[in-house]
Amino acid sequence: MPDTPSVPAPVILGNEPGSFPHGVLAERHPAIVRQVRDAFPLDPGRREALDALLASCADGVVEPLPAAADPTGRDRDRWSHWGMDEYAGRSWYDVPWLWAESHFYRRLLDAVGYFGPGPWQGVDPFRPAKLAELDAPETDEELAALDGLGELPADERARALLHGSLWGNRADLGFRLSDRGAGPRGEAEPLVADDSDTLWSLLPARGTGAVRQDPATLCLVADNAGRELVPDLLLVSHLLAEGRVGRVVLHVKPYPYYVSDATPTDVLDAVRRLVAAGGTAAGHGERLWTALTDGRVVVRAHPFSCAPLPYADMPGDLREDFAAATVTVLKGDLNYRRLVGDRWWPPTTPFADVTAYFPGPVAALRTLKSDVVTGLDAKTEAALEASGEPHWRTSGTHALIQARV
Numbered sequence: 072m073p074d075t076p077s078v079p080a081p082v083i084l085g086n087e088p089g090s091f092p093h094g095v096l097a098e099r100h101p102a103i104v105r106q107v108r109d110a111f112p113l114d115p116g117r118r119e120a121l122d123a124l125l126a127s128c129a130d131g132v133v134e135p136l137p138a139a140a141d142p143t144g145r146d147r148d149r150w151s152h153w154g155m156d157e158y159a160g161r162s163w164y165d166v167p168w169l170w171a172e173s174h175f176y177r178r179l180l181d182a183v184g185y186f187g188p189g190p191w192q193g194v195d196p197f198r199p200a201k202l203a204e205l206d207a208p209e210t211d212e213e214l215a216a217l218d219g220l221g222e223l224p225a226d227e228r229a230r231a232l233l234h235g236s237l238w239g240n241r242a243d244l245g246f247r248l249s250d251r252g253a254g255p256r257g258e259a260e261p262l263v264a265d266d267s268d269t270l271w272s273l274l275p276a277r278g279t280g281a282v283r284q285d286p287a288t289l290c291l292v293a294d295n296a297g298r299e300l301v302p303d304l305l306l307v308s309h310l311l312a313e314g315r316v317g318r319v320v321l322h323v324k325p326y327p328y329y330v331s332d333a334t335p336t337d338v339l340d341a342v343r344r345l346v347a348a349g350g351t352a353a354g355h356g357e358r359l360w361t362a363l364t365d366g367r368v369v370v371r372a373h374p375f376s377c378a379p380l381p382y383a384d385m386p387g388d389l390r391e392d393f394a395a396a397t398v399t400v401l402k403g404d405l406n407y408r409r410l411v412g413d414r415w416w417p418p419t420t421p422f423a424d425v426t427a428y429f430p431g432p433v434a435a436l437r438t439l440k441s442d443v444v445t446g447l448d449a450k451t452e453a454a455l456e457a458s459g460e461p462h463w464r465t466s467g468t469h470a471l472i473q474a475r476v
C-alpha cells in the first residue's frame with residue numbers, strides 16, 4: 072500500500088483576504104450567527120453571547136470553552152486534547168482553517184445554550200432550516216421521481232441512487248449562504264473523478280460473480296441532514312434490498328455541526344419523511360425502519376465526528392469500526408477535507424496516497440465546495456483550469472467519486 076506522502080502539503084489557513092477560507096470565517100460565519108439570532112426568540116443572555124461571537128468572527132481570537140459550556144467537563148477535556156489550549160489566544164485566521172471553522176460551530180452551540188443548563192439545552196439551532204428543507208416541495212418531487220426508477224435494471228437503479236446521494240451533497244444550508252454560484256458551465260465534466268466501478272466491485276449484488284462468505288458491511292459517514300440524508304438512506308435501502316450489503320453502520324454527528332450536518336434526530340426525521348411519502352419512497356422508509364429495529368442498520372454518533380481534526384488523528388475505537396467494514400464511504404466536502412487532510416495538495420496527488428493511513432477500503436462521495444482536491448488526472452486538472460470557471464473548487468458545480476481498495 073502506498074505511503075501517505077512523506078512531505079505533506081501546507082495546511083489550508085483562512086489568513087488570505089479574498090480567499091474562500093477567509094470569506095467563510097469573515098462573512099459566512101457572521102451570516103450564520105445572524106441567521107440563528109433571527110430564528111429564535113432567545114433571552115438577552117443568549118443574544119449577548121451571540122453578539123460577542125459575532126464580534127469575535129471579525130478580528131477575535133480563539134477562546135477556551137467556558138466552564139458553563141459543558142457541565143460535565145468531558146467535552147472541554149476533548150477540545151483541550153484537540154488543540155484548544157495550543158490555539159487559545161491566536162487569531163481565527165492563523166490556526167488551521169478546519170480547526171477554526173469547527174471551533175466556531177462549537178462556540179455557536181455554547182452561545183445558544185445547547186449544552187445547558189437552561190431551557191435551550193439540546194435544542195438544535197439549525198433545526199428550523201433543516202425541517203423547512205425536509206418539508207420543501209423539492210423533496211416531494213425527488214421522492215416522487217423514485218416511482219420511475221422501478222422500471223430500470225438493478226444496476227442502473229444503483230447508479231441513479233449513487234448519483235442521487237453524491238449530488239445530494241449540494242443540499243447544504245451553510246454552503247448556500249455564500250454559494251459563489253455555478254458560473255457558466257465550462258468545458259470540464261461535472262464529475263471530475265469517477266471510481267464508482269471500484270466501489271461497486273466491493274459491494275457485488277446477489278447472484279453476480281463475486282460471492283461473499285459473509286454479508287458486506289457498509290460504514291456510511293453521513294454529512295448533511297434533509298435533502299442529502301434522504302438520498303443517502305435511499306441508497307442504503309437499495310443496497311440492503313439488492314443484497315449488496317447485509318449491515319450498515321451509519322455515522323452521524325453527536326450534536327449539531329456545520330449548519331446542516333445530520334444528528335440522530337435528523338435520521339429519525341428523514342426515515343419518517345420517507346414512510347409518510349407514500350409510493351416507492353414509503354417502501355424504502357419501511358425497509359429502513361425495519362432494518363433499524365432488527366440491527367441491520369446501526370446509528371453511531373461518535374464524539375470524533377465533531378472533532379476539528381483530520382481522520383488521520385482518529386481514536387482507536389473509530390479506527391476499529393472502519394477497519395471492520397467492507398468499505399467506508401464518506402459523504403460531503405467537510406468529511407473529504409478531514410479524510411485527505413485539509414492541505415494544498417497538488418490536485419494530481421493520488422487519492423490512495425493521502426488515504427493510505429485509513430483502515431480498510433475507503434471511498435468519498437463529494438461535491439467540491441472548498442479548495443482541497445486530490446486524485447485528479449492531469450488532463451482533468453488542465454481542463455478545469457482552462458474551463459473559465461475560476462471557482463471550480465468551491466462552487467459545488469463539480470463532484471467526485473473516489474475509492475481506494
Ligand SMILES: O=P(O)(O)OC[C@@]1(O)O[C@H](CO)[C@@H](O)[C@@H]1O
Pocket residue numbers: 095099172240243245246294295329402403404405406408440441
Ligand atoms: O460537508 P459539506 O456540508 O458538504 O460542506 C461543508 C462546507 O459547507 O463547510 C466548509 C465551508 O464552510 C466547506 O468544507 C464546505 O463548503
